[in-house]
Amino acid sequence: MKRILVTGGAGFIGSHLCERLLKEGNEVISLDNYFTGSKKNIIHLLDNPYFEVVRHDITEPYYAEVDEVYNLACPASPIHYQHDPIKTIKTSVVGATNMLGLAKRIDAKILQASTSEVYGDPHIHPQPETYWGNVNPIGLRSCYDEGKRCAESLFINYHKQNDVRIKIIRIFNTYGTRMNTNDGRVISNFIVQALKGQDITIYGKGNQTRSFQYVDDLVEGMIRMMNTNDSVTGPINIGNPGEFSILELAEKIIKMTNSSSKIVFEPLPEDDPMQRKPDISLAKKTLNNWEPKVSLEEGLKKVITYFDEELKSI
Numbered sequence: 001m002k003r004i005l006v007t008g009g010a011g012f013i014g015s016h017l018c019e020r021l022l023k024e025g026n027e028v029i030s031l032d033n034y035f036t037g038s039k040k041n042i043i044h045l046l047d048n049p050y051f052e053v054v055r056h057d058i059t060e061p062y063y064a065e066v067d068e069v070y071n072l073a074c075p076a077s078p079i080h081y082q083h084d085p086i087k088t089i090k091t092s093v094v095g096a097t098n099m100l101g102l103a104k105r106i107d108a109k110i111l112q113a114s115t116s117e118v119y120g121d122p123h124i125h126p127q128p129e130t131y132w133g134n135v136n137p138i139g140l141r142s143c144y145d146e147g148k149r150c151a152e153s154l155f156i157n158y159h160k161q162n163d164v165r166i167k168i169i170r171i172f173n174t175y176g177t178r179m180n181t182n183d184g185r186v187i188s189n190f191i192v193q194a195l196k197g198q199d200i201t202i203y204g205k206g207n208q209t210r211s212f213q214y215v216d217d218l219v220e221g222m223i224r225m226m227n228t229n230d231s232v233t234g235p236i237n238i239g240n241p242g243e244f245s246i247l248e249l250a251e252k253i254i255k256m257t258n259s260s261s262k263i264v265f266e267p268l269p270e271d272d273p274m275q276r277k278p279d280i281s282l283a284k285k286t287l288n289n290w291e292p293k294v295s296l297e298e299g300l301k302k303v304i305t306y307f308d309e310e311l312k313s314i
């Protein structure tokens, strides 16, 4: 039995990861300040005696004896990470420093949930890990993008300077059950709008693309990454290479929900990336032939059912 700390454990991805790690027989601590996460996401795990819940902010040091740390604490949706940009940067940078300090002190392995946002508005398509990206350092998204880029730098330097065993994964757009219905991300927005019969808000012309990964595929990739030998540090892309335009996504969701919603076009936010698709050859090679298994249609079906129930319970 391993003792595992998951920061951001009450969030969308963190709660799925805690669930899976517990199922595999580990002892899990969820650490969260509940900025975007909620107890509801982990309530079904609370009667497991091997699950512990800590209310804490990772911008403050934290100490526990664990074997592994998954560092997920950070708001991920643009409306949330732009709400208090300075706090977002501190969460990525000071938070990563605190967690790396902890890993160094107790000799734990530590995995960083980095992001495809480190590629910014990419000029290379699909994006391989060798691409350095195209990020506006002073734009609206920079608190998130540059915070995550700096965290990657901290991770690699703790590894080089202090031999900390690190793993960096770059997560591409991920969706699934337990996403907030109001988190402003495209899949939650479109499904909620379609279910309520409201206008579907496409920002820009809808020709920008994203590649959507179902949360179960991500969790599988994350755990495989943590279990690689110590020479594997990453960064490694974890995403689903199926690429869709935002207009295609809107049409798919309208069809799948049988909705009467109309599409409306609104201004494109500043620095919104035009295209995004992971090159996952490194993940396949390094993570035992890992590849996503859940198609967009299959995943959307599950989330539509979930949001439908959520909306009825509000």
Ligand code: NAD
Binding pocket: 007, 008, 009, 010, 011, 012, 013, 014, 031, 032, 033, 034, 035, 036, 037, 038, 056, 057, 058, 059, 071, 072, 073, 074, 075, 076, 077, 091, 095, 113, 114, 115, 116, 170, 171, 172, 173, 174, 175
């Ligand atoms: P989320 O907002 O649901 O989860 C983040 C969790 O971190 C929340 O529970 C929140 O309360 C907690 N948190 C935020 N700031 C904190 C702080 N200072 N101290 C302690 N807890 C804090 O988002 P998510 O989609 O589950 O994302 C989880 C991680 O994965 C994030 O690091 C995010 O950057 C990364 N990621 C997500 C995606 C995606 O598409 N969902 C893509 C790339 C990277």
Ligand code: UDP
Binding pocket: 077, 078, 173, 184, 185, 186, 187, 189, 190, 201, 202, 203, 204, 208, 210, 246, 268, 269, 272, 273
């Ligand atoms: N988007 C949209 N309508 C919405 C929400 C988002 O057209 O109601 C667009 C957004 O401009 C972006 C894409 O969908 O081009 C993905 O947005 P999201 O916030 O989900 O993720 P990110 O931009 O961080 O990849």
